[in-house]
Amino acid sequence: MGKSARTERSRYESEVAAYVAAGGDEQVQRVITAVHGLARRLSQWYTQQLSHHDLSPGEWAVLRHLAAESDDNVSTPSQLADATAVAPSSMTHRLDRMAERGLISRTPDAENRTRILVQLTRQGWDMFRQVIREGDLVESDVLAQVPTAQRARLAQLLELAIAGLDDALK
Structure with a gap:
C-alpha cells in the first residue's frame, strides 16, 4: 500500500x-x-x-487568544508574542496586517503610555465567530462516529488527561 x-x-x-x-x-x-x-x-x-478567510495560523492564534484567553479580551504585543511563541518583531508585523484589515485595534495604555493594548474590533469578533461556526460543522462530523451519549464521557476523560499536563510536563 x-x-x-x-x-x-x-x-x-x-x-x-x-x-x-x-x-x-x-x-x-x-x-x-x-x-x-x-x-x-x-x-x-x-x-x-x-x-x-485570508488568515494565517498565526493570525488565528492572535484572534483566539484575544477572544478566549486574555483578560478582558485585551493583551499587549509582548503578551501575544509570548502566547503564540513568536518574536516580538514578528508580532508587530502580524498586528500591522490585522489592524489594516480592521480585525484588531491598538491603543496606548492610559496607565503606562509606553505600552500598547491590543483588542479585537467588532470585525475581529465577527471573524472569530465565523471561523468557530464553520469549524464546529467539521468537528461535529469528526465526532459523528462517537455515539452522542458517549461524547460527554469522552470529553471528561480527555479533560482528566489535560488536567495532569501541567504537573507531568514540569
Whole structure:
C-alpha cells in the first residue's frame, strides 16, 4: 500500500504497533496516537479553512487568544508574542496586517503610555465567530462516529488527561 493510499486508520494502527514493539505501553500508545492523529488532521483542515478567510495560523492564534484567553479580551504585543511563541518583531508585523484589515485595534495604555493594548474590533469578533461556526460543522462530523451519549464521557476523560499536563510536563 503506497503512502498516499494509506488511511488515517491504517496509519494509526502502524504507529501504535511500532511504538508497542519499541517498548511503549499499548493502552497509552493507542490513546496518545489517536489524539495526535486527530489533532494532525484537524490542524490540516483548520489551516485550509483559515486560508479561505485570508488568515494565517498565526493570525488565528492572535484572534483566539484575544477572544478566549486574555483578560478582558485585551493583551499587549509582548503578551501575544509570548502566547503564540513568536518574536516580538514578528508580532508587530502580524498586528500591522490585522489592524489594516480592521480585525484588531491598538491603543496606548492610559496607565503606562509606553505600552500598547491590543483588542479585537467588532470585525475581529465577527471573524472569530465565523471561523468557530464553520469549524464546529467539521468537528461535529469528526465526532459523528462517537455515539452522542458517549461524547460527554469522552470529553471528561480527555479533560482528566489535560488536567495532569501541567504537573507531568514540569
